Amino acid sequence: MNKRRWLRVFFYLNVIIVVAMIAYKLYLNISTPEFSALHSQQVADISEKIEGSDGYSFAVVGNIENSVGIFEQRIIPQLNQSNIDFVVSAGNAVAGGGEDKYRAINGTLANLEKPYLLTFGENEYSEFGSFRFYDHYGPHFFSFQAAESRFIFLDATEKTPWQWQLRWLKDLLSRDSSANRFLFVGKPVIEPKKDFIFSDREDYVQPQEFRQGLMKVLQRHRIDRVFSANVAIYSEQQRNDTTFITTGGAGGFVLNQDNSFYHYVKVNVSKEQGVEHQVVNMPVGQHPVLKQLESFWFFIYSLFYVGYVNFLLLLCLLLAVSIKLYNLVFVGKSYYPNYDIDATPWQNRKLKVAMFTNNYLPFIGGVPISIERLRYGLSQLKDSVLVVAPRYRKKTKQENQVIRMPSLFSFGEKSEFRFANIFSGFVRKKVKQFKPDIIHSHHPFWIGSLGVYMARRLKIPVVYTYHTRLEHYAHFVFLPGSLFRNIIAHFLVRRFANKCDSVVVPTQATEEYLRMIGVTSSIYIQPTGIEFERFKQIDEAAVVRLKKQQNIVEETVFVSVARLSNEKNIDFMIEALAQLKRQTAKPFRFLMIGDGHQRQRLQQKVDQLGLSDQITLVGSVPPEEMADWYQLGDVFLFASQSETQGMVILEAMAAGLPVVAVRSSGIDDVVKDGINGYKTPADQRLWLKKVALLLSDSEHRGQLGKQAVECAKSHSVESFSLAIRSVYAETLARYHQKGEVKDPAAEMKQ
DSSP, X not given: OHHHHHHHHHHHHHHHHHXXXXXXXXXXXXXXXXXXXXXXXXXXXXXXXXXXXXXXXXXXXXXXXXXXXXXXXXXXXXXXXSOOSEEEEOSXXXXXXXXXXXXXXXXXXXXOSSOEEEOOOHHHHXXXXXXXXXXXXXXSSEEEEETTEEEEEEOOSSSSOHHHHHHHHHHHHXXXXXXXXXXXXXXXXXXXXXXXTTOOGGGSOSSHHHHHHHHHXXXXXXXXXXXXXXXXSEEEEEETTEEEEEEOOSSSOOOOSSSSOOEEEEEXXXXXXXXXXXXXXXXXXXXXXXXXXXXXHHHHHHTTTTOHHHHHHHHHHHHXXXXXXXXXXHSOOOOSOOTTOOOHHHHTSOOEEEEEOSOOTTSOSHHXXXXXXXXXXXXXXXXXXXXXEEOOSSOOOOOSSEEEEOEEEEESTTOOEEEEOTTOHHHHHHHHHHOOSEEEEXXXXXXXXXXXXXXXXHTOOEEEEOOBOGGGGGGGSSSOHHHIIIIIHHHHHHHHXXXXXXXXXXXXHHHHHHHHHTOOSXXXXXXXXXXXXXXXXXXXXXXXXXXXXXXXXXXXXXXXXXXXXXXXXXXXXXXXXXXXXXXXXXXXXXXXXXXXXXXXXXXXXXXXXXXXXXXXXXXXXXXXGHHHHHTTOSEEEEOOSOBSSOHHHHHHHHTXXXXXXXXXXXXXXXXXXXXXXXXXXXXXXXXXHHHHHHHHOHHXXXXXXXXHHHHHHTTBHHXXXXXXXXXXXXXXXXXXXXXXXXXXXXXXHO
């Protein structure tokens, strides 16, 4: 266990380092001073330095590729100490054309105490880097004269049309009278005599017409030296009076062989000696015994040539992947339940259960009612239950075992959702005094998260009931809806569920969803219980009074119960019933019970569709009166797809109402087609067809209603509470088996 814990710590430490490195790179991009048109100042500095002198010298480097270990730490110090006047990159000064690479080379070249110029090469062009080069340094091809010498820079990336460059070069050389001429082009004009295994024809000047045209110009007009890079070698060849030099050893990848090694070229120019050059070798790792190993090391190092920051970044990524792979491959996992658990000691003991919920009575909703029924059922079994919930404006009766938390803020027209002060020390003190055996969390965030925190502090297990499909509540979140629906909601549920020791779900479809998103905790399928007998009881006087109040006469009554909110899909039912009114002469009424922030908009829609006589938005009804309201109905309608169970459907069935619902994860296991009602896809035409069937066929409606009662009978509060108590017992037994809590049997012996 300790080994896995340390591996987990090491894994997350690596993740933190990776995130920190990424943040650091972003910081560098933001904090680095802007720079533009640097070549203009560099040319001015070079001209000022060498103009009027009898001789001068400069260094040519190729394929720097943002190298820190070679170029910045080895070559630059030597260049600063030498007697050269300026430095020219023959191409590929950067590893790629990204903004971070340009900023990195600017930082590296800031260590150079000499003026410098960059040739526009293949790497400068890559990753849409051409506009960055133009912005930061200057044109892709250009020329200037200094100290009776002509310096010419060409673009071999095909960004600039080669025909235009050749015409420009011919005109330039035909008028030029410089004593010495130097040409810099990112790709070699001629291929080396000895093949280099890592190069191909695309590494040299293309197309062929450009290369041939350039050679003709060089034959007609004298050029002393042509410098190129792009290939990681040193190559020197003579054509007529021109020396072609390929220098690709200022950083990046080399083979440490005769023609592939770290180096730069020093060029001396004087009136007496003319132009001379020499290769300055940078001996790296030439010990005979370690030569091959060091060659391999520098190959590996070239993968991280951007610098130590990127080296550390990639190293941490590799370590994190390695640790993850180790856990996947070498750490044994069992995907089967542990059948050796003996939960009997916990089942025989009176338990103390602390429940944490983001909403509770007097707020009316499926989750608060489910919690209240479970609390009641457990108290009937002589267990002690403490509920931690928000405080509401509406006064509640005296509550002995409820901790009310003051709200920080709320949202929703009716203040449906309250964010309580979970940082209150008073709440934690009360929970500790209660000394719970287990914590039951009913939401995957806020007060639910406080429950997990308290469980860890008290070293007791935690059970989570998955009540709500969060992805259907994207309209309440101040984030892009698709981002919340597709990523954040599933991430929140998975992360929270995996922190818990057990998860309770109401249907098999819900269990499949949790497994699909990656929940690995133990999952128990247990539908929420209903007060079955209460919904079968009929208060004739109350029903007559409600019929008179709602002006119900000889007509079929449809009933639905839901919060008036987007995720409940109320519009779907209203629009469908508008079509039903046009299709049939049979009278009907629709009582929509519930309140919410969409009530005003929905009422306007009812009025606009001319359904005021058919549809009534009843508003909120106290839970104790719901049994009477169900008795007004003949059919229960439901269209929400955000339910994990749809407890109101079971209540309606207990009252003898057949159901027509839209299929969803919370409906499939409850509604049986042709037995207790119908379920359809979210298609108004198909849904309305079933509604019309039950409207027209009272005999069929009555038969389905009788069968609905039988289906609801198995979901009593008593059965539900006993089942959840078994979940608690098994969870405590598993937790005890890990040695994290005391054995209740041993406690009783003491």
